Amino acid sequence: MIVMLLSYVVPPETITAHRAAHLDWLRDGLESGRLLFAGRKVPVTGGMIVVRGTQAEAEAWAATDPFAVHGLAEYQFIEIEPSVVAPGLEALKG
Numbered sequence: 001m002i003v004m005l006l007s008y009v010v011p012p013e014t015i016t017a018h019r020a021a022h023l024d025w026l027r028d029g030l031e032s033g034r035l036l037f038a039g040r041k042v043p044v045t046g047g048m049i050v051v052r053g054t055q056a057e058a059e060a061w062a063a064t065d066p067f068a069v070h071g072l073a074e075y076q077f078i079e080i081e082p083s084v085v086a087p088g089l090e091a092l093k094g
Contacts, residue, residue: 001036001092002058005076006067007046014072021066034061036092046073055079 008015029035029051038049051058055077067073082092 001080001082002051002053002055003078003080004049004051004058004062005046005078006049006073007076008044008067008073010072012044015067018066018070018072025065029061 026035026038026049029038029049034051034053034057036050036052038047040047049062051061053061058077059075062068062075062077065073068075085092
């Protein structure tokens with residue numbers, strides 16, 4: 001699984017203008033089974049997205065995010081293999 005860390009590189013109002021399209025992109029990821037979960041950083045300086053697949057697949061998918069298409073965020077990709085999970089999250093183990 002891949003953890004994608006997003007860091008915004010534009011003012012908050014620019015992010016807000018593209019947020020609906022980004023949320024649609026995330027919903028498409030849920031429907032396809034690629035996206036496990038996503039959320040904003042606190043304070044709101046970016047976000048975190050966790051996806052199934054390889055790093056190459058995550059990078060290709062991230063390139064279609066409206067935030068990436070419009071140059072609004074930088075992305076960092078971290079591959080992880082969960083080995084210890086809380087009860088109810090066993091499906092996350094590799």
